[in-house]
Amino acid sequence: MSANRRIWIAGAAAFFLVLLPFANFAKTNYGDGSFISINFAWFVLQTVPLVFAGVVALVVLLHLSASRYASHSLSRALITVSGAFFLLFFYHYPYHQLLPETVDEWIPVSLYFVLIAIFAALLFRLARHSGALIAILIFATANFTLALPSLSGTAIEATQTVLFRYANSGNPSVIAAESRPNVYYFILDAYGSSTAIRQNFGYDNSPFIEAMEERGFYHAGEAISSYNRTVFTLASIFAQDYFIADEMTLAEWRQRRLTYPALLNAHVPPSLVADARKQGYEFFLVGNYWAPCAGPWVSCYAEAEGSAYLADVFWSATPSLVISAAARSGDADEVPDVDAMGKLRKRLEESGAPLTPTFTFVHHLSPHAPYLFQADCSLRDEYELDLDGWPESAKPYFLDNLLCANLSAARIADEIIALDPDSIIVFQGDHGSSFTVDWDKPFDEWPPASVQERSSILNLVRLPEACQSWLAPDLDNVTTIQAVMGCASGREPVRNNPRGYLTTFSRENPDHGQVRRIDPTSFRALPKGSENRRAMAKP
Template identity: 25%
Template sequence: MVRRVTAFHPFLFAAVYVLYLAAENPGGYEVGDLLPVTATVLAGVGLVYLLASLAFRQPNDTLLPALVTLLAVVFCFGLPQLTQSFRGGPRNPASVAIAVLGIVAGGLAVRWLARRPGRLQSASTLLTLTGTLLVVRFAADIVADQVRSRRIVAESDLVRELAQPIPGPPSAAPPLRDVYLLVLDEYANATVLRERFGYDNRPFEDSLRALGFHIPTTVRSNYFHTILSLPSLLNAAHLHRVGDELPEGVTDPALVNRLLERSRVASYLKARGYRYVFFPSMWWNSTRWAPLADSVVQVWPGFKPGQAAFRTEFRRVVQEGSALRYLTRRGPWDADHVRRTLGAFKELSSVNDPVFAFAHVLSPHSPYVFDRECGTPSSSAAADRKEGYIGQLECLNSMVLDVATRLLLDSEVPPVIILQGDHGTSTLRYSSAPSAELVPADAARERFGAFGAYYLPDSGEVAFGDTVTVVNVLGNVLRHYFGADLPREPDERYLSLEGSAYEFHRDVDTSAVAPPRRLRRSS
């Protein structure tokens, strides 16, 4: 019995890997996804253990198969961490040499312990105890994170404030126009594309203008990160106060996710007879759910193992950190989901009720799964930041233009169509700055430079003018078309780095050399 218990250590260490990733990435997983991911990993470990047991053909000896299985677990989850340290990854000769040495050393260790049953028993006992303690430790961290997240949301003044209904007429004045919001992740504006990529996006923009779209001269995001830009857009409100409400060092997005899920813009339109149609993103947690939605369009019907393997952010993180990254191809699934989402989005005009539709398309953001002709890019193009981005952008342009054309042709009442980038690109690596207040002006300008194009019938472009920031886009729509009594937000921009997204510094002028002024936390 003792030998069987002490043979359990490979399963424990595999579980440690999964739980560690969850504990270190609060908000980067769904609680309901943690169990199936862990179970799948443990099933894989069980298969390796079974094969090892058959190879040794010693029914009463569980310790040697367990040790071999543990080495397989270490190789599976340790190899990617090793290869990332070398240019070229697993193809680098140094990576290959170290991997071979590791396998040889592991084999020698197994042989040495196989001849010393007492030491094998002691090592197995120590490994089992260590694995058990680590599982308990990371499981406790996860529970503590969940409790803290719920408390932060429950105590948030900002959540309570934005939960209040936006004042306005009790009903929408005719004609009832559909409102279509299509967010294109990391789609940069024309200035950024020209300056950073040497790319001229005028053909696409001119095609949109020919359809009647208004493209302001200046469009900017107010935040560097999607996790902030989207809830500010969907609530028509600034979110920099989040930095005052969260404890120092907290990176959990639970608070801003709550604001995104409970969008007050969506609530305003629903209260006036609009049907909220939501298109979940393929895997990004923050736009995978919308509790307020009347309809959730799942563009992948049924269940397919290949789709399910990449369906959540956490599953991708687990695979990316293991040897599975070399055995699986997610690109075709990513491309298929974008095609299906845009294909379903352009059919929205067939819905009888007035519609507010929201889709967050994870493109032209990496991974780069389209070339300029919407085929599969070469491996070199997909790995090149500029070539991959522009190829994907050109493909996306053609698909988005098709969506806009179809919606306009099929709509009896001219709709409001919002094509919005959440922020610009980051080729200048803004997040490598020592602090947010020291982000170079050109890097900030690149990141804030978001794309925006708006179809605004009945002179709606007057509400937008020639300069717009993301936080005011939907507020402009509500004020102009629905009479909302909603004050316009300041066009202020807030800088923050990856890993400290809620440590804000207010930008004074992204074209100036002087560093931005630092915000003081409230006491």
């Protein structure tokens, strides 16, 4: 094989090997709300040329260093450098999947660099053979080709997003679009009612409730969660309805991506987002590490960070984060992203209240585990990351998380009211705590105290005076979002019958995969079939 042909083959293989991480990034992150934006174009324009320039520089350096003693040094240098670059992006998998969490990160980083160096040396030797060059080219092109269907799907979804976000619906409404109040809808994960907090923790939460009432919030003291699990409660808010009823199975709804956060990447926009858009609202979501902002239908405040955010995601598959962390000597260990209220507060401090109608949905992971915070919101030195365990010993830590959530809620409420006094604000639990819940027991055997602990929630709603008729002490998640959107759009009040449902995590529970309606007065599961008999229907 001629030298020129070798260079062309090696160059093509190198191009695809270097491009593959970018293709994989697009393939695996196309649902990220910050991906479908002008910032991704900036990310590509800034990062790709820099990466290729760095690869070329290393190729030239290796070529000049090896040309004196190695034949075909340029083609071999192309394969060696690009192959080593390609291998960098496999670091994340072996470290997080194969190694124990107790291993110091510097140990696998060092070993990985040694393995890359050994592999690069082998590539340099193999690349002198024409057959090896052709095999590497086939490998690189085949992998890139496999990513093309997903890349095509990304392009289609991006087009759908643009059409959805910028289409002018022109729907008439009672309130002119420019005069619509901004909406701030906060979910405080696992925040139960004052009664449940008093019964389970011996803590009187009434001073916080009274302080929020003085700020103009209505306290729905009899509120229960529409469902007793986050994935279903938040899904019901985005559906603006009880999307799973008595004796219906859950599997179909999971498959159709109607639970949260899967619904953010569904093929059609959630009802709440579509409704908000029709009323002239831009819809922003502030998430957390369990359920970050994602999908084509919502906007993410992370976009304000531009391509730096995307670059962090891209390079997170390599050892670069360990190296960059070492450069920031004195930084605390990285903590999970749970403080969604803090992220929004930072946004408000930097940019002020939105100038155009905006619906901001905020999923704040506290007071739920991980128990990161002291009562004054300072960080703990140690914490548990278990999201499912509710041991009795964790009660003091949960209560500290709750007290910190109170401080954060009051603080951001004051800032929003000062910046945006006519806005609609909601602070709401998606379910309560689970310290007394036995998820393995059939629903009929759940004691009322456990049902109340898990299903009664905090619900604080601040609506404009013209919308006060929507308010009632038993507002649940669904009827609250219906009231918020009714007020925001100028619709006449419609009072649905609030209700809550039980579900279970445990596959040991004979009722697993089912939902059962709750009697909100006795806090017991209603008999099967009561939904159809309308046992709880109000006249």
